[in-house]
Amino acid sequence: MRVKAPAKINLCLEVIGKRADGYHNVATVLHTLDLADELTFEPAEGLSLQCQPPVGSEEENLVMRAARLLRQETGCTQGAAISVTKHIPIAAGLGGGSSDGAATLLALDALWGLGLSRERLAGLAASLGADAPFFLDGPCALAKGRGDLLTPLPRLQGWWAVLLCPPIALEGKTGRLFGMLTPSDYSDGSAAGALAQQIGDGSASQGDFAMARNAFERVADQAFPGLERYRRAFLAAGAPFVRLSGSGPSIFTLVGGAPEGQRLAASLHARGFEAHVAALV
Known part of the structure; x- marks a missing residue:
C-alpha cells in the first residue's frame, strides 16, 4: 500500500491564551499542499521502519508512534514494514511529522482491517500532535482548541x-x-x-x-x-x-x-x- 502525506501551511494562526492544562488554545486556518512525503506499508511479522533520509530516533518518529498506538489501543497483533521517503522539510512548520503519523493511522487501519471510526482515529491522532487530526481529512479547515476542533472548509x-x-x-x-x-x-x-x-x-x-x-x-x-x-x-x-x-x-x-x-x-x-x-x- 502506497500513500502520500501532504504538507500544510497555516494561512492564519492566532494564539488565544494558555489553558489550565498548560497547552494553548489556538484558532488557525490550515490548507494542504501537493508537497508530500511518500509512505509504503507491507504486511510483516513485526513493525519496522525505513526512512530516507533518516529522521531522528525510531522512538520519536510519529510513524512508529502511530503504528504502536494503533496496536496498543485495538489489541491488534499484526505488523507492517513501513518505508518513508521524506520530501517535506523537517521541523519546518509544515506539519510533515503529524501528516506522516495521520497517514500511518489511516493506512494501517485499512491494511489491518480494523474499521475504526473517523471519531476514534481523530482521538488517536490528537495524541500524536495538534495538527495530526487535520491531516485525516484535509484539505482546508478552521482548527480551534489545541487544534483538534475542526470545521471543514472548501x-x-x-x-x-x-x-x-x-x-x-x-x-x-x-x-x-x-x-x-x-x-x-x-x-x-x-x-x-x-x-x-x-x-x-x-x-x-x-x-x-x-x-x-x-x-x-x-x-x-x-x-x-x-x-x-x-x-x-x-x-x-x-x-x-x-x-x-x-x-x-x-x-x-x-x-x-x-x-x-x-x-x-x-x-x-x-x-x-x-x-x-x-x-x-
Whole structure:
C-alpha cells in the first residue's frame, strides 16, 4: 500500500491564551499542499521502519508512534514494514511529522482491517500532535482548541504557495516559541474566523491572505537567527506578502498560478535562495 502525506501551511494562526492544562488554545486556518512525503506499508511479522533520509530516533518518529498506538489501543497483533521517503522539510512548520503519523493511522487501519471510526482515529491522532487530526481529512479547515476542533472548509482552487524553508534547527522548537509568547501576542480568534468565512463563501482574495496573521511572527524572528534575511529577500524578489507557517521557520506567500510561482522562485534563486513551489490541494 502506497500513500502520500501532504504538507500544510497555516494561512492564519492566532494564539488565544494558555489553558489550565498548560497547552494553548489556538484558532488557525490550515490548507494542504501537493508537497508530500511518500509512505509504503507491507504486511510483516513485526513493525519496522525505513526512512530516507533518516529522521531522528525510531522512538520519536510519529510513524512508529502511530503504528504502536494503533496496536496498543485495538489489541491488534499484526505488523507492517513501513518505508518513508521524506520530501517535506523537517521541523519546518509544515506539519510533515503529524501528516506522516495521520497517514500511518489511516493506512494501517485499512491494511489491518480494523474499521475504526473517523471519531476514534481523530482521538488517536490528537495524541500524536495538534495538527495530526487535520491531516485525516484535509484539505482546508478552521482548527480551534489545541487544534483538534475542526470545521471543514472548501479547498482553495487556483492558488499556489511559494515556500522558503531556512535550514535553521531549534531543539524543542514549538514549546520554546509558545514559551516566548506574551499576552500581547494573544488575540481572540476573530481574524482566523473571518478568513474561514471568506474561504467558505468563496470571496477570499490575496489581500485577505496578506491581512491574516501568525502569532509567532515576532518571537520567530528572535528564535531563528537569520530568518529576517530570508523575509527581506522574499519581499525583494516580488512576494506580495510573507507569512510564517506554524511555528516556523518556513515562510510562504500565495500567488494566483504556477507561472507566477515559478517566476518568483527563479527570482529567489538568482538571489541565492532555493524555494519550493506547491499547489494548494
